Amino acid sequence: MSDDHHPGAETAGKSRPAATVAAVRAAVAGHAPDFLADLRDWVSIPSISADSRHHADVVESARWLAEALRRDGWPLVEVWDTTSAGPMLPAVHACWPAEDPDAPVVLVYAHHDVQPVDPVTAWDHPPFEAVLVGDELFGRGVSDDKGQVLMHLLALRAHLDATGRTAPAVTVKLLVEGEEESASPNLARLLADHADALACDLVVVSDTQLLGRDTPSVCVGMRGLADAEVVFHGAASDLHSGQFGGAVVNPAVALAKLLAALHDDDGRVAIPGFYDDVRDPDPAERAAFARLPFDEAAWLAGPGAGASAWGEAGWSTLERLWVRPTVEVNGVHSGYTGPGVKTVVPRQATAKLTFRLVPGQRVARVLDLLRDFVAARTPHGVRSEVRTGRGGFDPAVVEPGDPATGAVVDALRMVFDHDIVPARSGGSGPAALLTDALGAPLVFLGAGLSGDHVHAPNERVAVPLLHRGAEAAAVLWDLLPGRLARAGGGTEEHTA
Amino acid sequence: MSDDHHPGAETAGKSRPAATVAAVRAAVAGHAPDFLADLRDWVSIPSISADSRHHADVVESARWLAEALRRDGWPLVEVWDTTSAGPMLPAVHACWPAEDPDAPVVLVYAHHDVQPVDPVTAWDHPPFEAVLVGDELFGRGVSDDKGQVLMHLLALRAHLDATGRTAPAVTVKLLVEGEEESASPNLARLLADHADALACDLVVVSDTQLLGRDTPSVCVGMRGLADAEVVFHGAASDLHSGQFGGAVVNPAVALAKLLAALHDDDGRVAIPGFYDDVRDPDPAERAAFARLPFDEAAWLAGPGAGASAWGEAGWSTLERLWVRPTVEVNGVHSGYTGPGVKTVVPRQATAKLTFRLVPGQRVARVLDLLRDFVAARTPHGVRSEVRTGRGGFDPAVVEPGDPATGAVVDALRMVFDHDIVPARSGGSGPAALLTDALGAPLVFLGAGLSGDHVHAPNERVAVPLLHRGAEAAAVLWDLLPGRLARAGGGTEEHTA
Numbered sequence: 001m002s003d004d005h006h007p008g009a010e011t012a013g014k015s016r017p018a019a020t021v022a023a024v025r026a027a028v029a030g031h032a033p034d035f036l037a038d039l040r041d042w043v044s045i046p047s048i049s050a051d052s053r054h055h056a057d058v059v060e061s062a063r064w065l066a067e068a069l070r071r072d073g074w075p076l077v078e079v080w081d082t083t084s085a086g087p088m089l090p091a092v093h094a095c096w097p098a099e100d101p102d103a104p105v106v107l108v109y110a111h112h113d114v115q116p117v118d119p120v121t122a123w124d125h126p127p128f129e130a131v132l133v134g135d136e137l138f139g140r141g142v143s144d145d146k147g148q149v150l151m152h153l154l155a156l157r158a159h160l161d162a163t164g165r166t167a168p169a170v171t172v173k174l175l176v177e178g179e180e181e182s183a184s185p186n187l188a189r190l191l192a193d194h195a196d197a198l199a200c201d202l203v204v205v206s207d208t209q210l211l212g213r214d215t216p217s218v219c220v221g222m223r224g225l226a227d228a229e230v231v232f233h234g235a236a237s238d239l240h241s242g243q244f245g246g247a248v249v250n251p252a253v254a255l256a257k258l259l260a261a262l263h264d265d266d267g268r269v270a271i272p273g274f275y276d277d278v279r280d281p282d283p284a285e286r287a288a289f290a291r292l293p294f295d296e297a298a299w300l301a302g303p304g305a306g307a308s309a310w311g312e313a314g315w316s317t318l319e320r321l322w323v324r325p326t327v328e329v330n331g332v333h334s335g336y337t338g339p340g341v342k343t344v345v346p347r348q349a350t351a352k353l354t355f356r357l358v359p360g361q362r363v364a365r366v367l368d369l370l371r372d373f374v375a376a377r378t379p380h381g382v383r384s385e386v387r388t389g390r391g392g393f394d395p396a397v398v399e400p401g402d403p404a405t406g407a408v409v410d411a412l413r414m415v416f417d418h419d420i421v422p423a424r425s426g427g428s429g430p431a432a433l434l435t436d437a438l439g440a441p442l443v444f445l446g447a448g449l450s451g452d453h454v455h456a457p458n459e460r461v462a463v464p465l466l467h468r469g470a471e472a473a474a475v476l477w478d479l480l481p482g483r484l485a486r487a488g489g490g491t492e493e494h495t496a
Numbered sequence: 497m498s499d500d501h502h503p504g505a506e507t508a509g510k511s512r513p514a515a516t517v518a519a520v521r522a523a524v525a526g527h528a529p530d531f532l533a534d535l536r537d538w539v540s541i542p543s544i545s546a547d548s549r550h551h552a553d554v555v556e557s558a559r560w561l562a563e564a565l566r567r568d569g570w571p572l573v574e575v576w577d578t579t580s581a582g583p584m585l586p587a588v589h590a591c592w593p594a595e596d597p598d599a600p601v602v603l604v605y606a607h608h609d610v611q612p613v614d615p616v617t618a619w620d621h622p623p624f625e626a627v628l629v630g631d632e633l634f635g636r637g638v639s640d641d642k643g644q645v646l647m648h649l650l651a652l653r654a655h656l657d658a659t660g661r662t663a664p665a666v667t668v669k670l671l672v673e674g675e676e677e678s679a680s681p682n683l684a685r686l687l688a689d690h691a692d693a694l695a696c697d698l699v700v701v702s703d704t705q706l707l708g709r710d711t712p713s714v715c716v717g718m719r720g721l722a723d724a725e726v727v728f729h730g731a732a733s734d735l736h737s738g739q740f741g742g743a744v745v746n747p748a749v750a751l752a753k754l755l756a757a758l759h760d761d762d763g764r765v766a767i768p769g770f771y772d773d774v775r776d777p778d779p780a781e782r783a784a785f786a787r788l789p790f791d792e793a794a795w796l797a798g799p800g801a802g803a804s805a806w807g808e809a810g811w812s813t814l815e816r817l818w819v820r821p822t823v824e825v826n827g828v829h830s831g832y833t834g835p836g837v838k839t840v841v842p843r844q845a846t847a848k849l850t851f852r853l854v855p856g857q858r859v860a861r862v863l864d865l866l867r868d869f870v871a872a873r874t875p876h877g878v879r880s881e882v883r884t885g886r887g888g889f890d891p892a893v894v895e896p897g898d899p900a901t902g903a904v905v906d907a908l909r910m911v912f913d914h915d916i917v918p919a920r921s922g923g924s925g926p927a928a929l930l931t932d933a934l935g936a937p938l939v940f941l942g943a944g945l946s947g948d949h950v951h952a953p954n955e956r957v958a959v960p961l962l963h964r965g966a967e968a969a970a971v972l973w974d975l976l977p978g979r980l981a982r983a984g985g986g987t988e989e990h991t992a
Contacts, residue, residue: 050836116838122733183837223738227837235803237618240951241850242719242923246822247813248796248803252847253825256755263749300744307731307744307841308877317743326742329749330840331831336848340546341679341723341885342612343850343924343951344826345803351748352832354737354839381804389837427738428839455736455839 021414023162024474028154028467030161035154035470036137036463038068040130042112042146043139049089049113049182058178061112062090065149065176069094072153074174084193088186089113089178093197096156098171104484105171106477107200109434110149110207111180114141115455122457136460143461144454148206149176151447151466155473162474169477173200177430180207183227183391184430191437201441201484202404203434206469208425208446209454213462215293216416217423218409219444221322224357224395225428226366229387230258230374231350238335238344245345249381252334255349258377262327266313269327271373279360281323288422294318302451322424326356356428363392396431396442397424404443407483411476415468427454445473516658517910520970523657524650524963531650531966532633532959534564536626538608538642539635545585545609545678554674557608558586561645561672565590568649570670580689584682585609585674589693592652594667600980601667602973603696605930606645606703607676610637611951618953632956639948639957644702645672647943647962651969658970665973669696673926676703679723679887680926687933697937697980698900699930700972702965704921704942705950709958711789712912713919714905715940717818720853720891721924722862725883726754726870727846734831734840741841745877748830751845754873758823762809765823767869775856777819784918790814798947818920822852852924859888892927892938893920900939903979907972911964923950941969 047061048054062079069077074094081090092112098105117127117140125131130139141147152174159168175198179186191198211217234251235244264270281289296317300307311320320326330353335346355366371386378384398405412420425444435442447469453459543557544550558575565573570590577586588608594601613623613636621627626635637643648670655664671694675682687694707713730747731740760766777785792813796803807816816822826849831842851862867882874880894901908916921940931938943965949955 050838225738225839227839233802235799236801237799237952239800239803240923241822241824241826242721242852242921243817243946243950244800244803245817245824245850245852245922246820247805247807247816248800249806250825252828253755253758256752256825256828259749259752260756303731303733303735304740304744305732306729306843306879307735307740309743310745310875310877311743320743321739321741324742326737328737328741328839328841329746329752329831330737330838331833331842332748332752332828332845333830333833335825335827337827337829337846341848341850342546342826343721343723343824345824346827347802349828350833352837354741354837356738356741379806381806383802425738426741427736450739454739456733 020162020478021471021475024158024471027158027161028470031154031157032467035150039137039142039147039150042150043130043141044128046128046140047113047178048116049179050116055089058089058113062092062178065092065112068153072157080190080194083186083189085186085189088190091178091190092174092176093194094174096168096172098169099165099167103170104201104480105173105199106202106204106480107173107175107198107438107440108152108204108206109175109177109430110152111145111177112149113178113181114144114146115181117457119457124458135463137463138458138460140459143448143452143459145180145207147461147466148447148469151469152206152473154470158470159474159477163478170480172477173198180429183225183389183393184433185391187430188433188437191434198438200438202480203431203438203440203442205429205431205434205442205444206446207429208444209448209450209452210446210465211292211421211423211450213449213465215421216412216418217421218405218412219425219446220399220405220422221359221397221424222395222431222444223325223426223428224361224363224393224432226355226357226363226392227389228353228367228370229350230255230353231348231385231387232378233348233383233385234345234381235347238347241343241345248345249379250345251349251382252346254379254382255334255351258374259329259332259351261377267311268313269325271327271369273369274325274366277360277362277365278325278358285422286319289316289318289322292318292421299450303453303456321426323358325358325361328354330354356426357395359395359397362394393428393430394432396435398442402441403483404441407476407479408443408445411472411479414475415471445469445476516974517967517971519658520654520967523654524966526657527650527653528963531646535633535638535643535646538646539626539637540624542624542636543609543674544612545675546612551585554585554609558588558674561588561608564649568653576686576690579682579685581682581685584686587674587686588670588672589690590670592664592668594665595661595663599666600697600976601669601695602698602700602976603669603671603694603934603936604648604700604702605671605673605926606648607641607673608645609674609677610640610642611677613953615953620954631959633959634954634956636955639944639955640950641676641703643957643962644942644944644965647965648702648969650966654966655970655973659974666976668973669694676925679721679885679889680929681887683926684929684933687930694934696934698976699927699934699936699938701925701927701930701938701940702942703925704940705944705946705948706942706961707788707917707919707946709945709961711917712908712914713917714901714908715921715942716895716901716918717855717893717920718891718927718940719818719922719924720857720859720889720928722851722853722859722888723885724849724863724866725846726751726849727844727881727883728874729844729879729881730841730877731843734843737839737841744841745875746841747845747878748842750875750878751830751847754870755825755828755847757873763807764809765821767823767865769865770821770862773856773858773861774821774854781918782815785812785814785818788814788917795946799949799952817922819854821854821857824850826850852922853891855891855893858890889924889926890928892931894938898937899979900937903972903975904939904941907968907975910971911967941965941972
């Protein structure tokens with residue numbers, strides 16, 4: 001498993017320090033068995049942040065990670081389980097200062113909480129007993145995001161081993177959150193509380209996927225996320241459908257009409273003003289997407305088996321996932337849903353909605369537009385309510401020509417020995433929040449795959465890609481001092 | 497409670513045998529305390545047929561009724577818990593033969609199973625501990641339908657007491673079903689199996705409501721009921737909305753579009769062909785409905801508090817409830833409906849639908865039309881399924897000029913000392929099945945109220961109306977021999 005010697009690695013290109021890649025690769029290979037054992041061990045802790053019955057497991061997961069960091073020699077390791085506003089599920093912070101006090105400071109962001117596993121019967125293996133099948137490890141969190149966290153521990157060991165240094169070429173800070181799968185409700189406060197400790201010159205988000213094993217890619221944008229629950233209230237209680245049906249407004253029918261009106265016939269979101277702030281991708285980026293070897297049939301044959309491609313007219317599937325905003329109905333509930341028949345007019349109907357946002361859009365604005373839309377479409381006889389969450393993520397985007405992203409592309413090209421194509425993430429995370437709060441540019445360095453079944457049963461990760469990701473990070477720490485102007489952060493937290 | 501002496505009862509009208517009404521009323525008053533105690537006792541048995549955890553209670557409820565009938569002296573009492581096709585929740589059959597072997601035979605149909613009680617927190621009193629507040633008894637089943645069953649036991653005691661007879665003026669048979677709230681899946685078979693024992697000259701259905709305390713009414717029609725569950729299937733599992741949302745068909749959105757298309761802008765059911773077989777009420781009946789003192793505000797102030805009147809354009813609220821067919825959405829479920837956010841594209845979406853049918857319509861035909869409608873509106877990328885139940889009720893109607901209904905009207909007029917207006921039931925039951933299977937005409941004799949919160953929390957019944965209903969039945973048994981031609985049934989089952 002650990003020996004995925006790459007035949008191209010020795011053929012040095014003009015900008016590739018081949019010896020360093022080879023040394024890094026050898027170091028990664030040496031640590032690979034420990035890396036796999038660690039990941040299996042950590043995955044056994046069901047750190048589901050959405051489920052309060054598992055909050056003790058999230059605490060245990062943070063403790064596990066802090067212990068692993070200390071064992072690896074990270075000079076500073078802290079578990080943060082409160083903000084100035086109150087308790088939170090613990091985040092882990094670590095820092096390994098550079099030899100050179102003037103070296104750039106990078107902050108790696110990732111998370112150690114995981115998604116729920118229901119329906120657990122749909123898993124081929126128990127989700128918290130990771131199983132290796134071929135070169136893929138199956139288990140909840142192996143890809144999203146514990147595998148990508150441990151990738152950075154492996155990277156730093158390899159970076160030091162390969163160079164013989166005792167400290168990295170850049171100061172590496174980690175922030176591994178425990179609430180990301182719950183939309184990071186305390187992250188903004190945490191970033192403000194620890195502004196000094198987290199000060200940095202670059203944010204590295206490691207929670208994304210590569211396009212394919214044979215299509216290494218660099219993520220240059222992540223969609224935002226806004227969530228809301230729409231409730232339509234009718235009578236004070238469920239009504240007998242024989243004594244009221246047909247003569248009063250049925251909230252389930254009224255809500256269905258609202259949901260049916262979310263999209264027009266061309267698959268565009270029909271909420272007035274929804275596209276006003278959208279910045280369309282430029283033609284060059286669209287042309288680059290069109291050249292990607294995206295296999296729609298393979299995409300649908302994975303977790304999407306049984307589904308059919310559909311979406312906004314005039315855009316490809318990849319564009320619909322990466323650069324177009326959406327509204328999705330995640331859940332609907334109304335009235336009686338048990339076995340058999342219950343002849344009621346439901347007293348209320350509820351829909352859970354999430355939006356994926358693209359550059360130009362903002363969470364707060366989109367939720368305002370939704371409120372207007374619901375108010376305008378609430379029929380007489382129904383009282384409507386729009387409940388919104390505490391957070392949401394604004395969209396994040398980086399320019400392919402950005403120097404830091406250029407360094408990531410170079411690092412990836414060196415370890416994959418392959419052209420690196422630009423890609424985006426259809427998913428969401430607090431990337432915009434991090435870059436805004438810390439005032440530092442952003443890059444994405446992820447090593448999952450889009451077919452990893454994240455958030456679904458049978459989550460998996462290709463172990464060799466985590467090795468490649470670790471190699472890329474180890475190389476990147478070497479590349480950055482020459483690429484990145486050091487603008488801030490650095491010394492004060494070395495002694496924090 | 498038991499003394500609801502009616503000041504009009506002594507002022508004999510020209511067709512009113514006042515002595516008989518007075519004697520019946522005195523007898524009912526004498527038995528009133530026992531009647532109330534019995535009803536409270538029986539209501540304590542939670543005979544919920546829809547919930548298999550309560551099936552033992554349905555059995556116990558049947559045993560309780562059989563015991564009460566034997567105690568009252570009914571010569572034949574049987575509990576039927578199987579059909580030729582297999583087991584069923586028990587029905588109770590009883591027969592008290594007339595003195596005159598040539599007297600007409602009536603079959604009273606009612607039921608002893610009750611609706612579920614959830615949400616139980618919405619009840620002001622525990623649903624199975626009946627509480628008397630003023631002259632109303634609160635508890636599950638007090639109106640629908642245990643109160644109306646015991647009304648007939650009280651009626652027969654009063655009928656015998658008031659006349660001094662030891663046997664009634666007509667042969668009275670009872671069929672008290674235990675599966676009515678589950679759409680009577682075994683009733684057709686039961687009727688066929690016991691055709692001889694149930695042979696009769698008239699079916700009396702006692703499971704309806706009076707228009708108001710001051711508006712005594714006779715039911716002349718009952719809507720039918722058809723039920724179906726529509727399921728839209730998408731992918732094999734829930735999908736990550738960031739990796740698939742906006743680029744695949746969402747079954748919840750597709751189902752919302754189907755539900756939104758069930759009605760047109762005029763509130764008419766938009767399923768093609770739905771109205772083809774509907775027989776509209778004649779102008780005289782519509783004019784009679786228009787003269788009824790229906791108080792829409794009071795109707796909405798009861799269990800419908802918070803709802804607003806709405807329905808098919810061109811028809812009044814009463815007409816929408818009584819003579820117009822409907823489709824109702826009773827429940828919807830799709831995707832994630834728990835706390836917080838889960839960013840999924842649901843793998844499927846389900847809606848429970850019921851139709852109320854009016855004369856001319858048939859269950860099977862309407863379900864065929866639904867299947868066509870769903871098939872025509874299933875979008876590419878969704879697989880649809882229409883699941884239908886085992887039963888359903890065809891609509892039933894009687895003519896106000898029918899001799900048997902004329903006898904019911906006369907009996908009600910005598911005991912209420914008030915004009916009796918024609919009304920219909922917006923609810924449904926197996927009336928059409930009974931009259932078709934037994935080849936006998938049909939009347940309705942019910943004593944609930946439309947404000948009884950049946951099928952809802954805080955079900956109640958006005959005890960004085962149950963007394964009036966018992967008096968009316970006791971009088972009716974005296975009237976029928978002169979009104980009803982004896983066509984069949986009668987002797988063979990006296991010795992059954």
